[in-house]
Amino acid sequence: MIFIPQALTDAWLQEDIYGGDVTTRALGIGDIPGRIIFCHRKGGCVSGIVAGRQMLCALGLSVTTLACDGERVAPGQALLTASGCAAALHQGWKAVQNVLEWSCGVSGYLSDMLAVLRQRHPDGHIACTRKAIPGTKLLATQAVIAAGGLIHRAGCAETVLLFANHRRFLANNQAWRDIVDRLRRAAPEKKIVVEADTPDEAMAALAAAPDLIQLDKFTPDQALQVAKQAAMTAPDCSLALTGGITSASLPEYLDCGIRLFVTSAPYYATPADIGVRLIPENSTQ
Structure with missing residues (x-):
């Protein structure tokens, strides 16, 4: 509670x-x-x-x-x-x-999404973002946990999550391995999560072997190709799908090889x- x-x-x-x-x-x-x-x-x-x-x-x-x-x-x-x-x-x-x-x-809403996911993948998870409606964070957190979901990131100090908006401030923003290594040295107690906006970025991120890669607004086919590559080149790197994941779109992604979905949709149910x-x-x- x-x-x-x-x-x-x-x-x-x-x-x-x-x-x-x-x-x-x-x-x-x-x-x-x-x-x-x-x-x-x-x-x-x-x-x-x-x-x-x-x-x-x-x-x-x-x-x-x-x-x-x-x-x-x-x-x-x-x-x-x-x-x-x-x-x-x-x-x-x-x-x-x-x-x-x-x-x-x-x-x-979240409970219904989880029912659809776990009918196909009993080990699947849905995590809700920190983008709750202002003033509702505690109620939202309670509702997500009550439904059996995960809190993706309660605040920006909770986990290391590298976005493109961070990388643009770096001199060499395509040096994925150097960036990931830098983050590990600076925050050794945190898991390193990075977000990829394109399949090319996802492949580059896989080579850097972070702990988790978020695929933002990928199609089911794109996600499937990244999942196949991850299994071969970075088996210890987890994958998550984010961006546009709703109760309506979730069924399209059930066969893409990814079991973790990140969403803000329940807050607007x-x-x-x-x-x-x-x-x-x-x-x-």
Whole structure:
């Protein structure tokens, strides 16, 4: 589980309820006890449960968790329920729904991608990049892990990743072996990852034997040729595919000989359909 500070979940609440719920106040129903139920209308892999619970508890509500992050729920299954006064219930409603809808959208999308990949390659992996929507990094990280994915690179200090934008600042930016050796000497505790933008760059990078080569926006045929060459000339060098990897494009790459896919697509998935029902305590409605 990813630790999400209380200050952050409080801030998500505050964005919506800084002035309270004027409708509840105007109706004079704020003190009436009631319940709120969040359910996943279509079902799928869920995330955001822990964050949602934290938000509801901050409002003084009594919360029951009915599903766990990473669980695959059935259509209509309840995720969270809480009880307390109507004022607090209405204040938690939309803020928590928003967190659940976005988080479950990410985890559901990635879970479905992994199901397609692992039906063909049980040892396959999908890693999500650091290009999450600003302000959502912790929720995104939790959703990726919940779905069974990997975090490709949480930040630029985490791994050594050589891009063309780095190489352009070097006097000899085609000296792949010299560059890789330089990186190994400077960061001996890190794996050396390089990105190749063309098949020629990939072949040159293979000769330098980094730990991993990312193939950016390669076609399935191009990726297959690099994978064949890697098996012969650099068997200890892993390969990953990145750039345009989505649920729609993934099936095209299942026979290219590469088992690691890098993507940002889950962060932009359609939010899940989370239904919310508020009812007075002891109501039969």
